[in-house]
Amino acid sequence: KDIVSVLDDGPILRYPQLKLWQWISEYYLCATGDVYKAAVPAGLKIESETFIELNPDYEETVTERLTEREAIIAQTLDHNGRMPLGDIEKRTGLQNAETLTAKMIEKGIVIVSEKLVERYRSKKETCLRLAVDRNDDTAMHAAFDAVKGAPKQEKLLIALIDSLNKRSRNGECDDVPRAALLEATGLSSAIAAALASKGIIEIFTREINRFRYLGTDIGQLPVLSEAQNKALDEIHNGFLEKDIILLHGVTSSGKTELYIHLIDYVLKKGEQTLFLVPEIALTTQLTRRLQKVFGNKVIIYHSKFSDNERVDLWKRILHDSRPCVILGARSSLFLPFSKLGLVIVDEEHESSYKQFDPAPRYNARDCAIVLASMHGAKTLLGSATPSIETYYKALNGRYGLVTLSQRFEGVQLPAIKIIDTVDERRRQRTASGPMTAEMGRLSREALSRGEQIILFHNRRGYAPVVTCRQCAYVPKCQNCDVSLTYHKRAGEMVCHYCGATYKLPSICPSCKEPAIEVHGYGTERIEDIADSAFPNVKIARMDLDTTRNKDSYENIIDDFSKGKSQVLVGTQMVTKGLDFDKVSMVGVLNADTLINFPDFRASERAFNMLEQVAGRAGRRNTRGLVVIQTSQPAHPILSFVQSHNYKGYYEHELNERRRYNYPPYTRVINVYLKHRDLDRLIEAAARYGDKLREMFGNRVFGPDEPHVARIQSLYIRKIMLKIEISASMRKVKDLLRSVYEEFMTDPSLRSLQVYYDVDPM
Numbered sequence: 131k132d133i134v135s136v137l138d139d140g141p142i143l144r145y146p147q148l149k150l151w152q153w154i155s156e157y158y159l160c161a162t163g164d165v166y167k168a169a170v171p172a173g174l175k176i177e178s179e180t181f182i183e184l185n186p187d188y189e190e191t192v193t194e195r196l197t198e199r200e201a202i203i204a205q206t207l208d209h210n211g212r213m214p215l216g217d218i219e220k221r222t223g224l225q226n227a228e229t230l231t232a233k234m235i236e237k238g239i240v241i242v243s244e245k246l247v248e249r250y251r252s253k254k255e256t257c258l259r260l261a262v263d264r265n266d267d268t269a270m271h272a273a274f275d276a277v278k279g280a281p282k283q284e285k286l287l288i289a290l291i292d293s294l295n296k297r298s299r300n301g302e303c304d305d306v307p308r309a310a311l312l313e314a315t316g317l318s319s320a321i322a323a324a325l326a327s328k329g330i331i332e333i334f335t336r337e338i339n340r341f342r343y344l345g346t347d348i349g350q351l352p353v354l355s356e357a358q359n360k361a362l363d364e365i366h367n368g369f370l371e372k373d374i375i376l377l378h379g380v381t382s383s384g385k386t387e388l389y390i391h392l393i394d395y396v397l398k399k400g401e402q403t404l405f406l407v408p409e410i411a412l413t414t415q416l417t418r419r420l421q422k423v424f425g426n427k428v429i430i431y432h433s434k435f436s437d438n439e440r441v442d443l444w445k446r447i448l449h450d451s452r453p454c455v456i457l458g459a460r461s462s463l464f465l466p467f468s469k470l471g472l473v474i475v476d477e478e479h480e481s482s483y484k485q486f487d488p489a490p491r492y493n494a495r496d497c498a499i500v501l502a503s504m505h506g507a508k509t510l511l512g513s514a515t516p517s518i519e520t521y522y523k524a525l526n527g528r529y530g531l532v533t534l535s536q537r538f539e540g541v542q543l544p545a546i547k548i549i550d551t552v553d554e555r556r557r558q559r560t561a562s563g564p565m566t567a568e569m570g571r572l573s574r575e576a577l578s579r580g581e582q583i584i585l586f587h588n589r590r591g592y593a594p595v596v597t598c599r600q601c602a603y604v605p606k607c608q609n610c611d612v613s614l615t616y617h618k619r620a621g622e623m624v625c626h627y628c629g630a631t632y633k634l635p636s637i638c639p640s641c642k643e644p645a646i647e648v649h650g651y652g653t654e655r656i657e658d659i660a661d662s663a664f665p666n667v668k669i670a671r672m673d674l675d676t677t678r679n680k681d682s683y684e685n686i687i688d689d690f691s692k693g694k695s696q697v698l699v700g701t702q703m704v705t706k707g708l709d710f711d712k713v714s715m716v717g718v719l720n721a722d723t724l725i726n727f728p729d730f731r732a733s734e735r736a737f738n739m740l741e742q743v744a745g746r747a748g749r750r751n752t753r754g755l756v757v758i759q760t761s762q763p764a765h766p767i768l769s770f771v772q773s774h775n776y777k778g779y780y781e782h783e784l785n786e787r788r789r790y791n792y793p794p795y796t797r798v799i800n801v802y803l804k805h806r807d808l809d810r811l812i813e814a815a816a817r818y819g820d821k822l823r824e825m826f827g828n829r830v831f832g833p834d835e836p837h838v839a840r841i842q843s844l845y846i847r848k849i850m851l852k853i854e855i856s857a858s859m860r861k862v863k864d865l866l867r868s869v870y871e872e873f874m875t876d877p878s879l880r881s882l883q884v885y886y887d888v889d890p891m
């Protein structure tokens with residue numbers, strides 16, 4: 131094709147990035163294009179859009195030959211002029227307007243053109259500079275003569291000259307942002323305009339990056355305790371021999387303080403640090419802690435930033451290799467680093483590092499290690515509850531291992547109280563509620579001492595079950611094989627898989643009786659219950675529904691930190707990494723949902739979550755308390771949590787993994803197949819399974835119906851592969867690719883979707 135225009139002055143990618151994309155596409159069995167889509171901010175992608183207009187050469191008389199519907203389109207175009215093809219249906223209200231338009235294009239009535247659309251909007255700033263030479267005395271005299279009798283103009287001129295003098299001493303550019311100068315002098319832009327009309331100054335606009343480098347260090351490094359200093363030395367020494375180190379430090383042992391020291395060390399070497407966190411919620415508190423020490427060298431990056439902001443940040447990192455620390459969620463892995471010296475992966479065990487949908491289905495922790503090695507940088511993995519795979523590698527010497535086993539200042543890990551919900555309800559004869567009397571009592575005690583509490587419940591919405599009392603009818607999502615959750619605030623039922631919303635029926639659609647009821651508990655309902663159980667106390671809630679805006683995390687966390695609210699109710703978002711000094715108690719309302727999940731990682735996830743949530747309690751001064759409600763108090767995971775026995779849990783879990791052939795003894799790859807038509811899917815999945823069995827024999831399991839077997843109108847089947855660790859993964863993946871290609875090019879399987887999930891979480 132012809133080159134229409136040149137988009138960028140230089141490449142927007144660096145070579146190591148392309149290498150990383152290639153690695154991801156090969157390892158995770160997806161297209162490089164998928165990686166590109168995830169990696170590059172939308173604002174940097176230029177799309178071409180089709181525009182249509184009425185052919186100016188076309189004769190009015192032809193109108194008679196138009197159909198009625200075509201005439202509507204012609205009129206609309208006549209009225210609007212050139213417009214995007216995509217808008218025609220909306221503007222005319224005609225169904226299939228685009229198809230109709232295509233016919234009119236063929237007949238020569240309408241003409242098309244392509245236009246490149248750039249979504250990115252740069253930020254502009256209005257600046258002032260002198261139009262006369264500052265060092266030329268005659269010119270300056272003339273300028274001051276010209277403002278005689280206009281004291282405001284004189285004042286602005288003096289302020290401008292002052293400011294320019296200051297700037298030139300600092301080696302900065304020879305102009306001043308208008309807004310700053312007007313604010314400092316209390317003058318209006320009319321005064322600047324008057325100076326400009328006299329030819330004394332020039333007013334111009336300039337594109338600016340939203341993330342300008344200011345590079346002021348402000349704070350002091352935290353003074354480390356003896357144990358922390360020892361760990362820091364071990365890390366430095368460890369990096370002489372190993373590229374990857376696991377920092378296994380109990381919650382509140384000061385891992386973050388160590389990260390700060392390491393970042394400082396890397397900045398001083400003139401290099402960049404990437405600091406990955408698993409949740410955006412965590413960036414709020416960390417940003418403050420980092421900014422206190424590193425000022426404006428801290429850069430934040432995550433999906434809640436606007437497209438424009440993300441582009442500016444990308445450009446800033448691309449063009450400016452000065453040392454900085456980038457704090458971000460998993461996608462910050464893709465930024466165009468030039469001098470990466472260190473990658474920190476905090477809470478490395480977190481499953482939210484794994485992207486499940488859409489492709490690339492990558493684990494940011496593992497990609498971070500690859501990224502670091504491509505830059506010759508080091509990787510530090512941090513966790514209080516390392517993943518089984520990571521700890522296994524550390525014990526086997528693949529990674530270095532550094533341990534912090536005490537909380538800072540010797541604060542004890544919280545006491546764990548397990549409440550048997552079955553037993554408790556039998557004794558109390560209370561109707562089943564989400565909070566036992568015992569948990570209510572302990573909460574009230576903590577609150578009355580002026581302390582704060584966190585109530586963790588892993589279900590959002592008001593009630594997860596909607597049903598008819600008369601006929602047991604359960605409303606389901608039209609697109610997915612799941613029942614709907616009632617959200618009271620929004621006044622609707624929501625599918626948590628596809629987001630579809632439905633009105634709560636007042637009469638049952640099945641038996642026509644007014645007998646629809648809601649059951650069970652979500653965070654909204656827990657919030658209401660806490661509100662009435664703890665009078666004169668303010669309750670805050672943090673879950674997906676309350677954190678849709680960019681600032682909502684910050685507001686909720688801030689209010690809670692400042693004591694404006696005393697109880698924080700939330701989903702897994704409240705379990706991780708947050709540092710509140712007045713929280714003395716954490717309540718886990720229902721541990722059963724955590725430990726009973728049908729998945730080989732269920733125990734691992736449950737242990738991590740409970741240990742992490744416990745980590746929020748009693749971080750300063752006094753020992754905290756964690757209250758766990760469960761109907762299975764004898765579950766082995768709970769006893770490991772109770773004694774904060776990571777090693778015991780690890781041995782137990784590793785045994786199970788060995789016994790059932792799961793990672794770290796094998797690598798798991800899941801194959802998902804999707805189709806609108808169930809029969810076709812079943813047939814295709816069976817064929818796929820057979821084909822895989824030909825190659826991999828008894829390492830293939832399934833096809834099976836997954837936990838949720840239909841999502842967004844597509845039926846789903848799953849095949850699992852367990853490949854022994856000694857096998858050549860390259861060979862395995864080549865084979866998997868060839869099977870995929872064979873099926874994708876088979877015309878009889880046209881609407882079948884297949885994808886692989888490598889190292890599922």
Ligand code: ADP
Nearest residue numbers: 352353354355381382383384385386387538709
């Ligand atoms: P972790 O990251 O391991 O959970 P943090 O680094 O958040 O632990 O430390 C827990 C708390 O103890 C924080 O509030 C932190 O400010 C404080 N703390 C830890 N180490 C020090 C230190 N050396 N000096 C002062 N405060 C510290």
Ligand code: ZN
Nearest residue numbers: 607610625628
């Ligand atoms: Zn749905």
